[in-house]
Amino acid sequence: MKMRSKVMSDDKTVIDNLDDLASFLLAVENGGLGLEGVEGVGMATNNADGRHFVAVFDKNHKLLHARWVTDEVFEQGKEMVRHGVSKH
Template structure:
């Protein structure tokens, strides 16, 4: 997992991460999807970026609270602010 010290711990940080993925700010090539998951080994949650073959391109740990409250944001994308 990328950078153990850089855990996403708020909805604002999750939103910023998702916008970075959408805008190409992370330099990832071939991004096709984003999802949340749980590590089978230790139960920690993470947000993952996948390519069209479901290969993991990038992942970041997230807190339990962000996992529970950020599911809709990951599922539906970040809504533009008016």
């Protein structure tokens, strides 16, 4: 659990462009983050401060991992998170 808070509080891990968001989503999909029981990914907003993040959930909707995202990535990356990374 401590890893989750560290990831969320470390501004160096902010995803600030769509390429990095795609890389993150592919890493989750391909098991590159070492997470077990991944069932879904979604965008969310922190109620305390309004910051946006991309979250990885298990089947019980428990947060497994999260990364802050910029406002721009939050708005422009919703479809990518919802439908997956497009293979060109």
